[in-house]
Amino acid sequence: MKFLPIVELATKGPVFDCRMCGQCVLHSTGMTCPMTCPKTLRNGPCGGVRDDGHCEVKPEMPCVWTAAEGRSHHALMPNSWEDHFSELHPPVDNQLRGSSSWLNLITKRDKQFPAGWVGRTMADDGAEPADEPRSALGEVDDISGLDQGFHERTSIG
Amino acid sequence: MSRLRQLAESRSRPIVTAEFPSIDGGNLDTVKAKLDPILAFVDAINATDNPAAHAHASNSSIAIALKMLGAEPIMQVVCRDKNRLAAQADIVGAALFGVVNVCALTGDDVTAGDEPQARRVFDLDGPQLVKVMSGLAEGRYLSGRKISPAPELFVGAVENPFGPPQHYRVERAKLKSDAGARFMQLQIGYQPLVLESFIAGCVANGVAARTALLPTVVLTKTARALSFMHDNVPGISVPEPTRARIAGASDIPEESFQLTLELARHALSLDGVAGIHIADFRHDGSLARLVSELNLSVSEPTDPSAPSDPSDPSEPNAPTAR
Ligand code: SF4
Numbered sequence: 329m330k331f332l333p334i335v336e337l338a339t340k341g342p343v344f345d346c347r348m349c350g351q352c353v354l355h356s357t358g359m360t361c362p363m364t365c366p367k368t369l370r371n372g373p374c375g376g377v378r379d380d381g382h383c384e385v386k387p388e389m390p391c392v393w394t395a396a397e398g399r400s401h402h403a404l405m406p407n408s409w410e411d412h413f414s415e416l417h418p419p420v421d422n423q424l425r426g427s428s429s430w431l432n433l434i435t436k437r438d439k440q441f442p443a444g445w446v447g448r449t450m451a452d453d454g455a456e457p458a459d460e461p462r463s464a465l466g467e468v469d470d471i472s473g474l475d476q477g478f479h480e481r482t483s484i485g
Numbered sequence: 486m487s488r489l490r491q492l493a494e495s496r497s498r499p500i501v502t503a504e505f506p507s508i509d510g511g512n513l514d515t516v517k518a519k520l521d522p523i524l525a526f527v528d529a530i531n532a533t534d535n536p537a538a539h540a541h542a543s544n545s546s547i548a549i550a551l552k553m554l555g556a557e558p559i560m561q562v563v564c565r566d567k568n569r570l571a572a573q574a575d576i577v578g579a580a581l582f583g584v585v586n587v588c589a590l591t592g593d594d595v596t597a598g599d600e601p602q603a604r605r606v607f608d609l610d611g612p613q614l615v616k617v618m619s620g621l622a623e624g625r626y627l628s629g630r631k632i633s634p635a636p637e638l639f640v641g642a643v644e645n646p647f648g649p650p651q652h653y654r655v656e657r658a659k660l661k662s663d664a665g666a667r668f669m670q671l672q673i674g675y676q677p678l679v680l681e682s683f684i685a686g687c688v689a690n691g692v693a694a695r696t697a698l699l700p701t702v703v704l705t706k707t708a709r710a711l712s713f714m715h716d717n718v719p720g721i722s723v724p725e726p727t728r729a730r731i732a733g734a735s736d737i738p739e740e741s742f743q744l745t746l747e748l749a750r751h752a753l754s755l756d757g758v759a760g761i762h763i764a765d766f767r768h769d770g771s772l773a774r775l776v777s778e779l780n781l782s783v784s785e786p787t788d789p790s791a792p793s794d795p796s797d798p799s800e801p802n803a804p805t806a807r
Contacts, residue, residue, distance in 0.1 A: 367565075367594060367605065371612040371660065373653075374591045375645030375672055376719035384719040385594040397653050414656045416664055419569065419613050419627070443629025444620045450629040466629075 350424030351438045353417055360396035369393065370417040418445055440465040487585040488557050489529045490639040491786050492760070493668050493697035499753055500760025501776060501783050502559060502670065502699060503527045505551065506768070507541040516550045523765070526776040528783050529557040529586060531670075531762075535566055537718070538598025545579040552583050559641065560584050562618075563592030568608035569617065573626055576618060580636035588641040588670065589614035589661075593719050612660050615642050619665030640665045645672035645720045646683035655686030658696070668697040670762045673714070675723045677751045688757040697759035700752040704765045704772060705741045708732040742771055749779055 347363035353370065354361060365372055366385035372393025376384030383391045400413040418441050424432060432438040443450055446466040492500045503526075506519050523530070530551055534544035548558035560579055562572055576587055591611035595603045609617060617627050624635030642661040646654050658669060669692075674680055680700055687693040705711060708731045715723040727744070734740030749761055761779070765772045776783070 367591065367607045367610070369591065369607065369610040371610050373648070373650070374611070374720075375643070375648050376593060376597075377648045377650075378719075379649065379722050381649045385596055391649075394650050397650050414660055416612055416616065416660055419609050422608075442627050444625045444627040445616070447620075448629055449625045449631045 348426050348429075349420055350427040350429050350432055351421060352429035352433070360392050360399060362392060362396070365392050368420070370420060373397065436467060440467050442466075487529070487639050488786060489559065489586050489668060489697075492528060493639075495786065496697070496759060497786050499758075499781055500529075500668075500697060500699060501527045501781050502529045502531065502760065502762045503772060504762070504764040505530045505532055505547060505558075506765075507533065507536060507539070508547060509541055513550055513553070516547065517554050520551065520554055520556055522768075522770065523772050524554075524556055526773050526783060527556075527763070528760075529559050531588070532558045532560050534561045534563045534590070534592070535598075536593075538565065538593050538595050538600070538603075540600070543575075545575045545584070548579050548584045549582045557586070558584055559586040559588050561588045561590055562614060563590045564607050564609050564611060564614055565592035565595065565605055566603075568606055569627055572609065572614065573617065573621060576621055576638070577632065577636055580638060585637050586639045586641065586668075587618055588643065588668075589618055589666070590643050597717075597719055611642060612657075612664055615640060615661050615664040615666050622665070639667060641668035641670065642666035643670050643672065645674075647672060647674040647676055647679050647722065648720050651679060651683070654683055655690060655692070658683075658687055658692050658698075659690050662692045662696040666696055668699060668759075671698065671700045673701045673703050673718075673721050673764065675727050675748070677748065680752060681755060684755045684757045693757035693759075698757060699760050699762045700755075700758060701762040701764060702745050702749045702752065702775075704745050704763065704767045704775065706738045706767045706769070707741070708737055710741075710766060738767075742774070745771075746775060746778055749775065753779065 346361060349363050362368070362370055362372060366383065367374060373391050374384065374393070377391045377394050378384065378387065381390055381394045383389045397413060424438065429438060443466050446468055448466055489500065489502070492498065503523055508516055508519070520530070532544050532548035532551060533541070535541060544560050544562060548560040551558040560576070562576060564572070567575070589611050591607070595601055595605045618638060618640045620627060621632065621636060622638040622640060624632045626632065644654060644658045644661065648654065661669065671680070684693065684698060687698060692698070708728065711723045711728050711731055714721045715728065731737060731740055731744065752758055753761060763772055763775065
């Protein structure tokens with residue numbers, strides 16, 4: 329392990345139960361790490377939450393996403409998390425597992441998403457599949473500015 | 486165009502969908518035997534994807550079989566068992582056989598099933614899978630690689646209006662609707678007032694208008710079925726008075742049917758509901774009886790301006806179940 333990941337784990341580990349996914353979203357979940365969700369959901373809570381707000385998988389554990397949703401309406405920080413909570417978070421980039429999210433934040437590596445996620449095809453990016461077998465990454469600064477789903481047909485209904 | 490899509494867009498009459506029973510062995514005749522009793526009473530049928538985390542004949546194989554047998558399948562895709570590559574391959578592959586309707590689910594955890602030792606995948610989650618499906622429909626994989634011609638897909642999702650935090654479920658429905666879900670099957674529930682407030686929220690935020698909301702009712706025959714769901718199925722709770730009503734009835738199968746009928750009538754009476762999804766645990770012809778007592782007809786949808794709504798949503802059906 330390099331230096332930065334060690335420092336990040338040493339500080340975030342004990343407080344937030346950090347799992348070193350390399351793409352920290354604590355800022356939009358009211359400081360609850362979603363990677364402690366047994367299903368590692370990035371957009372929770374799932375439909376299995378128990379009546380008492382505890383996790384479907386671990387009855388003794390409060391559902392992290394239900395807790396996060398509660399904390400997103402924090403009295404001392406009005407609106408700060410609330411607005412971000414219902415954003416559609418992109419799929420985890422498994423290449424970043426174990427790397428420092430702080431470094432990825434500075435280098436903007438955590439802002440790069442598969443071209444298809446940001447509504448582009450490789451052809452748009454000048455990388456035809458034949459030349460470029462790997463996923464074309466598009467960089468997006470603010471995911472809240474992204475179309476959530478249909479890009480060409482957003483106006484259905 | 487799929488019938489489900491046609492009805493979801495036109496809302497010319499209530500939509501009826503049903504769950505297809507799991508298949509574990511046999512051949513196409515085995516599938517046909519399960520299909521025959523329900524085919525005439527539904528618009529589209531769910532080909533499930535390892536429901537309750539038990540392995541069965543796969544979602545894509547059942548969806549293709551249903552298609553071959555003249556039914557319109559809704560292929561469920563859960564996030565638990567396959568990563569983003571496999572999920573996309575299944576959808577694009579099934580589309581080659583004319584499987585158009587696809588429905589994204591996060592999926593019960595492996596611990597809900599009979600192989601709790603299995604590795605859980607959840608490479609994507611439910612809302613992400615909806616968006617990935619929308620991308621496929623537009624002719625690209627998540628990677629950005631082009632699919633030409635683009636598969637014809639009609640994308641949907643599920644939501645649990647009864648799961649905590651209940652006030653947030655409306656937001657979550659919107660998240661999936663924004664991601665491209667145009668139909669949404671709702672979790673089984675026995676709390677009509679909770680359903681009512683969820684639907685009202687979806688009407689207020691615009692989800693109900695562009696996404697066809699389909700509450701689910703389940704046909705049961707015994708008191709044990711209700712307690713089993715209450716105790717064992719993640720995300721389902723059956724209030725104690727409801728369980729007591731069934732357990733104390735003199736004719737339990739009939740009382741169970743009446744409960745389902747009341748819940749279905751109530752759901753269909755709500756402004757913003759586009760139809761009903763039926764899970765049948767009885768397999769005794771009750772599905773046909775339910776559809777007929779609800780006055781639902783599932784004839785080929787024609788002119789949206791043609792005959793009036795047969796379910797008569799204005800009929801006051803006060804739910805007695807709580
Ligand atoms: S109940 Fe909450 S913590 Fe448990 S799997 Fe579902 S979203 Fe994750």
